[in-house]
Every structure is written in structure tokens, then in C-alpha cells.
Amino acid sequence: MAIIEVTGVRKAYGRRPAVDGVSFAVEEGEIFGILGPNGAGKTTTVECIEGLRVPDAGVIRVAGHDPVADHDEVTRILGAQLQESELQPKLTVREALALYAAFYPNPADWRPLAERLGLGEKLNTRFAKLSGGQKQRLFIALALIGNPRVVVLDELTTGLDPRARRDTWALIEDVRRSGVTVLLVTHFMEEAQRLCDRVAVIDKGRIAALDTPSGLIRRAAGSTVISFTPSAPLDDIALTELPQAAAVEEKHGRVTIHGTDETVNAVITLLARHHITAHQLRVSEATLDDAFLDLTEASA
Amino acid sequence: MTTTLTPPRPARAARTSRTAAVAVLKTETRLFRREPAGLFWIMVFPTVLLVVLGSIPGFRDPDKALGGIRFVDAYVPVAVLLSMIMAGLQAMPPVITGYRERGILRRMSATPVRPSALLGAQMGLHGAAALISALLSLTVGRLAFHVALPHQLFGYALGLLLAVLSALALGALVSALSRTSKVANAIGSAVFFPMMFSAGVWLPVQAMPDTLGRIVELLPFGAAAQALNEAAAGSWPGWDHLGILALWTVLLSAAATRWFRWE
Numbered sequence: 001m002a003i004i005e006v007t008g009v010r011k012a013y014g015r016r017p018a019v020d021g022v023s024f025a026v027e028e029g030e031i032f033g034i035l036g037p038n039g040a041g042k043t044t045t046v047e048c049i050e051g052l053r054v055p056d057a058g059v060i061r062v063a064g065h066d067p068v069a070d071h072d073e074v075t076r077i078l079g080a081q082l083q084e085s086e087l088q089p090k091l092t093v094r095e096a097l098a099l100y101a102a103f104y105p106n107p108a109d110w111r112p113l114a115e116r117l118g119l120g121e122k123l124n125t126r127f128a129k130l131s132g133g134q135k136q137r138l139f140i141a142l143a144l145i146g147n148p149r150v151v152v153l154d155e156l157t158t159g160l161d162p163r164a165r166r167d168t169w170a171l172i173e174d175v176r177r178s179g180v181t182v183l184l185v186t187h188f189m190e191e192a193q194r195l196c197d198r199v200a201v202i203d204k205g206r207i208a209a210l211d212t213p214s215g216l217i218r219r220a221a222g223s224t225v226i227s228f229t230p231s232a233p234l235d236d237i238a239l240t241e242l243p244q245a246a247a248v249e250e251k252h253g254r255v256t257i258h259g260t261d262e263t264v265n266a267v268i269t270l271l272a273r274h275h276i277t278a279h280q281l282r283v284s285e286a287t288l289d290d291a292f293l294d295l296t297e298a299s300a
Numbered sequence: 301m302t303t304t305l306t307p308p309r310p311a312r313a314a315r316t317s318r319t320a321a322v323a324v325l326k327t328e329t330r331l332f333r334r335e336p337a338g339l340f341w342i343m344v345f346p347t348v349l350l351v352v353l354g355s356i357p358g359f360r361d362p363d364k365a366l367g368g369i370r371f372v373d374a375y376v377p378v379a380v381l382l383s384m385i386m387a388g389l390q391a392m393p394p395v396i397t398g399y400r401e402r403g404i405l406r407r408m409s410a411t412p413v414r415p416s417a418l419l420g421a422q423m424g425l426h427g428a429a430a431l432i433s434a435l436l437s438l439t440v441g442r443l444a445f446h447v448a449l450p451h452q453l454f455g456y457a458l459g460l461l462l463a464v465l466s467a468l469a470l471g472a473l474v475s476a477l478s479r480t481s482k483v484a485n486a487i488g489s490a491v492f493f494p495m496m497f498s499a500g501v502w503l504p505v506q507a508m509p510d511t512l513g514r515i516v517e518l519l520p521f522g523a524a525a526q527a528l529n530e531a532a533a534g535s536w537p538g539w540d541h542l543g544i545l546a547l548w549t550v551l552l553s554a555a556a557t558r559w560f561r562w563e
Contacts, residue, residue, distance in 0.1 A: 052410060075411050087407070088399070088404060098323070102323035146412075
């Protein structure tokens with residue numbers, strides 16, 4: 001069952017459309033990613049879902065409720081971590097957790113929650129004295145403190161070091177295991193590939209693609225990349241006529257071919273026929289990065 | 301499952317929002333107490349100024365320019381108004397603007413609690429601090445300098461209440477018009493000096509030359525100063541002074557509400 005339904009949502013700032021007809025549904029229990037370049041409309045979309053902005057057109061339902069008209073109800077179902085928000089600088093972790101717990105009819109016990117998020121040692125530390133990673137973990141705790149059915153995490157790991165980022169990912173998987181649906185906004189491909197069950201790629205206010213991460217990669221042209229240094233020049237050999245070779249480049253004596261599994265076999269056969277050895281032959285799968293660039297360029 | 305055991309939602313919601321408002325007020329009170337500079341300027345400085353000036357021997361003799369009362373008598377209402385100006389205009393706007401600037405109000409909008417609870421708590425705290433400071437000035441004036449307590453107590457209390465409200469409304473308007481807490485500090489300071497002047501910090505309103513006095517009485521703290529002086533002397537404060545003060549409060553509040561942005 002879909003816990004979030006977004007249908008034909010539009011939102012413009014002045015005359016500039018930020019979100020231009022976006023529709024998708026998030027199923028209960030999944031980690032759903034919204035991926036896109038800066039300024040693509042990701043944050044505006046989730047802010048409409050959180051009820052912080054009123055869409056110009058379209059319908060949004062969170063567990064059947066309208067985020068604007070039933071704001072109170074939606075805020076009890078949906079926990080949010082906002083991009084670039086802070087807390088009172090002199091508020092301690094303990095006070096923040098206790099305060100936000102008082103906002104909800106059925107709050108989680110904040111002590112085990114703080115332990116689970118690795119904030120147990122920091123309860124008496126003021127917000128201003130926390131590190132970036134600790135602040136983010138506190139915001140995750142605040143998003144979870146109302147025992148929500150769905151959490152929206154907007155650019156959660158931006159500004160974190162790789163270690164803290166990985167810890168945060170483990171945490172998000174943990175949150176999902178506890179039965180909470182996660183809507184994740186990110187511009188990190190690796191994050192989306194690692195965490196998300198499905199990803200909506202948003203570009204210029206529209207959905208460019210919606211699929212599983214591996215589906216998106218497969219969909220991108222030239223998802224298999226073959227590269228090698230030939231033992232002799234390839235001048236006379238028509239590599240471009242290889243089956244499904246999307247692109248062929250040669251640079252500093254090294255050849256790179258984008259294609260499919262079929263292309264790999266064809267290249268090897270072709271080279272063997274010409275008695276050319278492929279030195280340092282590498283075959284790699286394209287990443288979500290490649291797929292993303294491909295998708296966002298296609299709609300440009 | 302567990303939801304079937306919970307009481308019907310309206311009752312729960314009402315109880316939660318009451319608990320939430322209390323929690324916000326408690327938290328903001330704690331944070332307020334963590335600002336020693338703000339506490340000093342609002343709650344200590346006005347009385348210290350009164351004590352310093354009251355220690356000058358000449359200010360303890362009856363003064364013809366003040367209609368026969370002593371300077372220190374005239375300065376108690378000034379100290380009282382100074383605490384309100386400090387609270388409403390100097391201390392509060394940077395806090396509220398900072399809450400908006402840092403996204404604290406926005407974060408609260410994503411919970412079942414309205415961010416107006418934060419603003420209400422801040423205004424209540426600054427108002428309460430100013431009133432406590434006023435009581436301190438009255439007490440110290442009475443004990444140290446034998447300044448008589450206000451003879452028309454109700455009139456004085458009404459004047460105090462209106463003065464606090466207008467100070468908070470003025471501060472709220474400064475917060476509404478300032479995009480950042482730096483701007484709030486700048487605008488606050490620009491308005492601060494005229495307000496201190498009109499309250500009589502440099503020269504009590506009674507001692508001001510005629511024309512100047514009449515202009516100052518049209519300003520919120522000039523009107524407040526005159527209302528408090530009249531009540532201190534024992535008569536009911538003039539409706540013109542109370543009326544001007546009330547009008548300012550209404551206008552400033554309306555403008556603050558009109559222009560306030562949550563983000």
C-alpha cells in the first residue's frame with residue numbers, strides 16, 4: 001500500500017517553476033530515493049509532502065491525509081529532517097529530545113533512541129558544541145521521536161566525512177528494519193545505490209526516470225564499459241560496428257567501449273581474429289553515476 | 301493494535317498541545333537563563349543606573365524643574381521603562397530573528413506544534429523579566445532612596461502593563477522587519493536611542509522644555525513615562541497618555557503580524 005501519493009504536483013517561485021508536474025508513490029516499508037542535481041526541485045517536492053509549502057497544483061496524500069489541510073495529523077505520521085535547519089545553540093541534546101517528545105501524543109522513549117543513535121554520551125552537550133555528524137544524528141532522532149510511520153530525510157549526509165556517512169547509512173537501514181518507511185533526498189549516487197529500493201530521478205522539476213537503482217543503470221545506454229590497451233594500432237578495425245557498442249573512444253593508446261555483455265564477447269573475438277592482444281583489459285559495470293548523467297543529460 | 305486502546309483523538313490532541321506549550325515555555329525559560337548578558341541589561345542595569353544616579357547628593361534634593369520632586373523620584377519610572385526597552389528592543393529581536401534565520405521555527409513547523417508557541421514563550425519571558433526588573437527598581441528606590449511607592453497603584457500597574465505590551469510589540473515589529481539577527485541588532489539599536497530618550501533616560505520627561513515634552517508624549521515611552529509619573533504622584537494616569545500608549549501597541553502589533561515571516 002502506498003503511504004505517500006504525489007500526483008501532478010506543481011510549485012513555482014515567482015515565474016520560475018521549481019516542481020513541474022511530479023507524480024510518484026512511496027510504498028509502505030521501502031526506502032524511496034529522490035535523486036537529482038542541485039536546484040532540480042527535490043527539496044521543494046518533499047517540503048510540499050511535509051506540509052511546509054503549499055503546491056500550486058496537484059494532490060498529495062500521506063496515509064490518506066492532505067499535508068496542508070490535515071497538517072496536525074500528517075506531522076504525527078511523518079517525521080522530518082530538514083535541510084539546513086538548526087536548534088537553539090544552548091539547548092542540550094537531552095533537552096531537545098525531551099522537548100520534541102512532548103510534541104507528540106505517542107512519543108518514543110528518547111533514552112534508548114539516543115543510545116541507538118550513539119548520542120548517549122552527549123546528552124548534556126549543547127547543540128552548538130556538537131559535530132556535524134552528531135547534529136545529523138540528533139536530527140534523525142528528532143525525526144523518529146514521534147514514532148512516525150514515515151521519515152523524510154533531506155540531504156542527510158551532506159557535509160559528513162565518509163566514515164560518518166557510512167555510519168548514517170547503517171542507521172537508515174536500521175530504521176527501515178524497524179518498519180518505518182524512508183523517503184530519502186540525496187545527490188549522492190553511491191548513497192542511493194546502496195540504500196534505496198527505488199529511486200526517482202528529478203531534473204528541472206520533472207521526473208526523468210523512476211526505477212530500482214539497478215534498473216536505472218541497465219536502462220542507461222552503454223552500461224558495460226570495456227577498456228584495454230591494444231598491442232597494435234586498431235586503425236583498420238571498425239569497432240563502431242560491434243553489436244550494441246554505444247560509444248568508442250581512444251585516448252593515449254587506450255580504447256574505451258561502452259556497450260553490453262554482448263559487446264564484450266564481440267570485442268574479444270574481433271581482436272583475436274586480428275592477432276591483437278588486449279593489455280590491461282578491464283570490464284566494468286556502469287555505476288548509478290553514469291546512469292544519472294545519462295538520464296539528466298537526455299532530458300536537457 | 302495499540303491505537304485502539306488510545307482515547308479519542310480530539311481529547312488527546314488538546315492534551316498534547318497543552319503539554320507541548322508548557323514544554324516549550326519551560327525550555328525557553330532555561331535557555332533565557334543561560335544568557336547572562338541579556339539578564340544583566342534587562343534585570344540589573346536599570347536598577348544599577350538608578351542607584352548610581354541616586355548616590356549623587358544633588359539628585360536627592362527637591363528640584364524646581366521637576367515640579368518640586370527629587371531627581372531620584374523622577375528616575376524610578378525611567379528605570380522601569382528602561383528595563384522594558386532593554387527587554388523588548390535589545391534582547392528579544394535578535395533571539396526571534398535568529399530562530400527564524402537558523403530554521404528553528406521551520407523545524408517546529410514540521411511537528412504538531414505551531415512555531416507561534418516559541419514566539420509566545422519568548423515574548424512572555426521578556427515581558428516577565430521586564431516586570432520583575434520594574435519591581436526591583438521600585439523596591440530599591442523605596443529602600444535606598446525613600447522614593448514613595450506609587451500612590452495610584454492600579455493606574456501604575458495599568459501603565460506598566462501597557463508599556464510592556466508596547467515594548468514587546470515594537471520588538472516584534474523589529475523582528476518582523478529584520479531578515480537576519482545582525483539586521484535586528486542594527487535596527488534595534490537605531491530605535492533604541494530615541495526610545496531611551498523619550499523614556500527620559502537622559503532628561504526626565506517632566507523636565508523637558510514645553511514643545512519637546514509635547515512631542516515626546518506622543519511617543520510610546522514618553523506617554524508611558526507621563527502615565528507612570530501621574531500614577532506615582534497619586535492621580536489616575538491621563539486617558540490621553542494611556543490612549544496613546546494603547547494606540548501604539550495596537551498599531552505596532554498589527555504591523556508586526558502583517559510583516560512577520562516564518563522563514
